[in-house]
Amino acid sequence: xxxxxxxxxxxxxxxFNYFFAGLSDISISEDIPVEGDISxxxxxxNADNDFSTLDEPVKDTILRDLRAVGQKFVHVMYxxxxxxxxxxxxxxxxxxxxxxxxxxxQGGSVDSEEDGRPQFAxxxxxxxxxxxxxxxxxxxxxxxxxxFQSLCVLGYCILPLTVAMIVCRIVLLGGxxxxxxxxxxxxxxxSFSWSTFASTAFLADSQPPNRKALVVYPVFLFxxxxxxxxxxxxxxx
Amino acid sequence: MCKTMSASQGxxxxxxxxxxxxxDNNIIQGSGSAxxxxxxxxxxxxxxxxxxxxxxxxxxxxxxxxAEAAAIHPERLSHMRVLIYLVSxxxxxxxxxxxxxxxxxxxxxxxxRPYFDVEPNQVRNxxxxxxxxxxxxxxxxxxxxxLYGPMMLVFTMVAILLHGMKTSGTVIREGTLMGTAIGxxxxxxLGVSSFIYFLAYLCNAQITMLQxxxxxxxxxxxxxMVLFITYNVHFHSLFYILWLVIGxxxxxxxxxxxxxxxxxxxxxxxxxxxxxxxxxxFLLYLHFAYHKMxxxxxxxxxxxxxxxxxxxxxxxPVVASAVVNATIxxxxxxxxxx
Numbered sequence: 001x002x003x004x005x006x007x008x009x010x011x012x013x014x015x016f017n018y019f020f021a022g023l024s025d026i027s028i029s030e031d032i033p034v035e036g037d038i039s040x041x042x043x044x045x046n047a048d049n050d051f052s053t054l055d056e057p058v059k060d061t062i063l064r065d066l067r068a069v070g071q072k073f074v075h076v077m078y079x080x081x082x083x084x085x086x087x088x089x090x091x092x093x094x095x096x097x098x099x100x101x102x103x104x105x106q107g108g109s110v111d112s113e114e115d116g117r118p119q120f121a122x123x124x125x126x127x128x129x130x131x132x133x134x135x136x137x138x139x140x141x142x143x144x145x146x147x148f149q150s151l152c153v154l155g156y157c158i159l160p161l162t163v164a165m166i167v168c169r170i171v172l173l174g175g176x177x178x179x180x181x182x183x184x185x186x187x188x189x190x191s192f193s194w195s196t197f198a199s200t201a202f203l204a205d206s207q208p209p210n211r212k213a214l215v216v217y218p219v220f221l222f223x224x225x226x227x228x229x230x231x232x233x234x235x236x237x
Numbered sequence: 238m239c240k241t242m243s244a245s246q247g248x249x250x251x252x253x254x255x256x257x258x259x260x261d262n263n264i265i266q267g268s269g270s271a272x273x274x275x276x277x278x279x280x281x282x283x284x285x286x287x288x289x290x291x292x293x294x295x296x297x298x299x300x301x302x303x304a305e306a307a308a309i310h311p312e313r314l315s316h317m318r319v320l321i322y323l324v325s326x327x328x329x330x331x332x333x334x335x336x337x338x339x340x341x342x343x344x345x346x347x348x349x350r351p352y353f354d355v356e357p358n359q360v361r362n363x364x365x366x367x368x369x370x371x372x373x374x375x376x377x378x379x380x381x382x383x384l385y386g387p388m389m390l391v392f393t394m395v396a397i398l399l400h401g402m403k404t405s406g407t408v409i410r411e412g413t414l415m416g417t418a419i420g421x422x423x424x425x426x427l428g429v430s431s432f433i434y435f436l437a438y439l440c441n442a443q444i445t446m447l448q449x450x451x452x453x454x455x456x457x458x459x460x461x462m463v464l465f466i467t468y469n470v471h472f473h474s475l476f477y478i479l480w481l482v483i484g485x486x487x488x489x490x491x492x493x494x495x496x497x498x499x500x501x502x503x504x505x506x507x508x509x510x511x512x513x514x515x516x517x518x519f520l521l522y523l524h525f526a527y528h529k530m531x532x533x534x535x536x537x538x539x540x541x542x543x544x545x546x547x548x549x550x551x552x553x554p555v556v557a558s559a560v561v562n563a564t565i566x567x568x569x570x571x572x573x574x575x
Contacts, residue, residue, distance in 0.1 A: 122416075140353040
């Protein structure tokens with residue numbers, strides 16, 4: 001009982017210590033008369049602002065996140081050396097892109113005989129495990145980038161390949177002959193090299209300069225496998 | 238040492254609470270170092286569970302205090318909200334710090350870091366050397382203990398296998414293409430390495446597990462090349478030539494390294510024979526397992542080897558129909574007689 005009360009007092013004292021500790025170093029010279037009243041600092045407005053992200057309408061939260069995702073898409077499409085992608089990493093963009101790509105690669109027909117076409121789970125697993133392995137590899141090679149930052153970069157750089165997938169679907173609507181294959185090959189190759197270039201622009205900076213090739217090769221392989229899955233996609237009718 | 242400690246503490250004290258926070262200013266974010274500097278440990282981070290319990294207790298006390306204060310003094314409620322926010326932030330950060338410490342201790346990738354310490358030209362040299370058998374088998378050959386090259390080669394082989402499975406139209410019923418490819422390649426690399434390491438242990442060969450993994454991993458470079466060529470250019474004779482030449486060279490390299498590290502004729506023969514057999518047969522298996530459809534197409538295109546259509550024997554149906562007719566007649570006769 002006494003101990004509880006003592007603890008309570010100690011807790012309260014700690015709390016008030018915070019508010020008054022800042023005033024403890026004030027040295028008052030004797031010439032200047034001290035005036036005024038000591039009151040609690042009004043920090044409640046900041047606290048209310050911080051609490052208000054919980055109270056804001058859902059639309060605001062979603063729009064803010066979507067705007068952040070869209071901004072990062074722009075950074076990927078025009079890769080210059082900026083640290084915006086790395087500073088505020090988030091995994092919404094990679095999730096959206098991965099789900100879109102996996103849905104489009106599935107083809108939509110549930111009971112088809114061709115099990116050779118990648119299923120949703122396969123594409124999902126390839127993308128996420130591939131990203132994890134590339135991240136581990138770049139960390140083991142001495143990289144200074146953190147785990148989730150690297151996942152974020154690799155996920156966002158799938159955007160050109162997703163665009164290529166959409167273009168391939170449209171081209172395949174017009175028939176699947178040699179011309180369409182050549183067009184698809186060009187589109188997929190261009191987007192795959194764009195993805196690799198974009199992600200190395202972000203990732204390779206965090207490596208020691210003579211080991212960039214060691215980090216770039218797995219990224220190249222990763223996007224190559226995804227690009228090959230897109231190229232060999234043929235819808236069944 | 239005191240000077241550096243105070244300097245570091247002075248430089249990192251700029252954003253902590255005046256009364257001394259729970260934060261350990263050495264939260265290692267992204268640098269990946271596993272070494273916990275004991276000299277920089279805070280007092281509060283000694284035994285984690287007691288601290289967490291104490292902090293929980295303190296937070297509960299805070300809440301009780303604030304509830305009582307709010308009941309008595311309503312105008313102080315907003316200040317209490319500040320308090321709750323501050324304390325909860327501190328608890329969250331302390332918990333995060335504990336979790337990151339536990340992570341750094343147990344799920345530590347720094348154990349593998351020395352095996353990835355390579356330069357690109359080293360990797361290139363080792364790839365080329367994996368196809369050149371050594372001549373000197375009188376003293377132990379040096380084997381680099383590195384895992385970057387082997388892992389990249391295994392992943393490359395997975396990609397090549399996927400391509401081969403796709404072009405041969407393989408249908409995997411109980412699983413996925415990707416799972417089969419990864420399982421095959423990693424299973425071969427890890428499984429055969431372990432098996433040969435076990436045999437090397439039996440035969441008293443001087444080789445460590447890491448060296449065996451590295452040796453076999455680089456030996457897959459020849460396999461990758463052969464498969465890459467023959468999954469795209471389908472000529473059997475070309476495959477056999479490449480199998481013998483490139484597969485043979487990479488096997489000879491591994492065998493020579495193992496011979497140089499083993500004494501005695503019989504152990505050498507046993508170990509190297511097993512490795513050679515497994516390595517060559519694996520390449521053969523990879524080529525033919527995903528080649529069936531293309532073989533089938535080639536066979537039908539060849540034409541005259543198809544056997545002529547056999548005549549079906551007509552005796553059996555005639556006898557059967559005769560028996561049925563006789564039975565029906567006898568039954569009819571019996572029915573009519575009644």
